[in-house]
Amino acid sequence: KKIFLAPAMNVQMWLHASNQENINKLKNFGYNIIGPEIGDMACGEYGEGKMTEPENIFNYINEYFRHLERNNGFKALVTAGPTHEYIDPVRFISNKSSGKQGYEIAKSLKNNGFTTTLISGPTNLDPIDGVNLIKVNSAQEMFRKSLQCLPVDVAVFSAAVADYKVKNKEKEKIKKKENMDLTLEKNVDILKHISNHNSLRPKLVVGFAAETNELRKNSLKKLSEKNCDWIIANDVSNSEIGFNSEFNKVSIFYKNKSEEIIPKMKKSSIAKEIV
Template identity: 50%
Template sequence: MNKSKKILLIISGGIAAYKILDLVKSLVTQNFEIKTILTKTAEKFITPLSVSSLSKNKIYQNKFEIGEEIEMDHIALSRWADLILIAPATANIISNIANGFSHDFVNTIILASDKKVFLAPAMNVKMWKNPATKKNVETIIKRNFSIIGPSTGLLACGEFGEGKMADINEIETTIKNYFSTKNIKLKAIVTAGPTREYIDPVRYLTNESSGLQGYHIAKKMNECGIDTKLIIGPTQIHIDDNTKIKRVISANDMFEAVKESLPVDIAVCTAAVADFKIQKNKTKIKKENFNLNLTLKPNIDILNFVSNHNKYRPKLVIGFAAETDNLIDNAKIKLKQKRCDWIIVNDITNRTIGFNSNNNEVSIIKKNNSIEKITKREKAEVASILVHKIIKNFSKNENKSIN
């Protein structure tokens, strides 16, 4: 997969720059070829010699030079690379790219390149949440740039919040996933979030699902070149413009959206779909007239339908199980009953993961009875690991059943 793959790494100024040395070392040992550009500010945090020693390749500085190499390096490098990675990506470099500036070596390369560009932002939380930065990020996403992170944590400035550069493992996995799927054309759907079953125009039954885990899975799939549609219930999370999305309200809405989206190669059913629906009253029920005995009717089981009852069964069907006890045993029962390929289970009694949390900890149970655990980490990183496992299966079993 990674033989002779060429990465142009652009390291911009920021305290997170020192972490990139571990990424360079890891990728080089996996036979990636890396050429690096250091911005002037980045050189205050790491030395050209340290990067050159690890990459075993020439280091470029972010300035135009006149001399022997008048072959127009910005053109040559943009053609040489299979992928461009900017990490850490500061607010300044994101702004320059969004506005199409060409005042230095880095920005001229970006303008001259038609290759995939990934950015791993790193900055103060207030800078990241500033409307100007948000607009710049949205602009470059619309141009098919992909953003890895940032994560939430303690920042170099001492503040806590979103703006920390994504974990090196997440960046590495995202890059490898991209190359793995480059020549495999796959389509996927991801269901996410809660559904609402209305009692009357103002009251409804729902659950605490935020849809965040499903969104990150869809986002990672798209970044890796998998044509993915996110089918999501009512949620407040921000979804970037690069994600193909279908918004739904009820379980029946979600079922119809799933049915219309088939056939696909992969179905990841993370949504916490209501098991029951109620006959909705057309007008608001007054409190004094409210009947506390609600008549419930079962909703269509979407996961069961996708796995069993349609001629377009995906090659890989993944269900999610939110459990309170006997996690593995209950997940195995669900896996067998629904006849899906994998079940991802988490413990919803742990309030630091799962519903309404940025973190998750899950176990992946496959129909061959293998169990793999993803320890507690941010949902974006869980998604990255999961998508990597999905791609790995397709790479090995392109024309075989997946287990």
């Protein structure tokens, strides 16, 4: 359930570092904070800490429910996690994606009234109540399931899909050798295919870019080449954010090449900012 808090206190109490730290914790837990306002206080001081007027609190919560009603009937598709491209029955090519950011985006979309489907590669994450979860292993499976879920209004492709797969997967476990050569071939580009699908293209297509260098340049290139509406990029070379971290920091690049930066915060909070 959604919880709204309307704090009110002396300006010095409100601005105190320990209080601000606790407010941020509450936000990261999913609480909605209304106010406080700047004005005269009962203690005689002036500043930030005055309780928001009851009528404005009512209007804020009422607008939240109206927002849910407006989104009711809209469909969203989210992909998350890595893919496994098998070499033989026990070995595969993959990456370090945990799927956490994609799961949080799916949860946020659901909480905002969207009928949400989450297509997930292999992760250790729990299913989300109210979200239709489809589990897959390979990029080809994710591609097939994504097509089956169309049409949708919004599609967020946050999965870290393997760019390559093994051309000839072995049916039996490969025995240990001194050397072994693998022939790889390009995987299907799910984002590019769906973003250019004239009849079933979602109204909003969002791609993700996990970069280690030249984040802006590479993200704008991907935005253009994939024909998507947004690219959400993060620097995965920073161990404090991105893969396997509870935190993230992202840049959103829009069609007009403008950029919006969301500072480091928990992935749940990043998801709320995105949605």
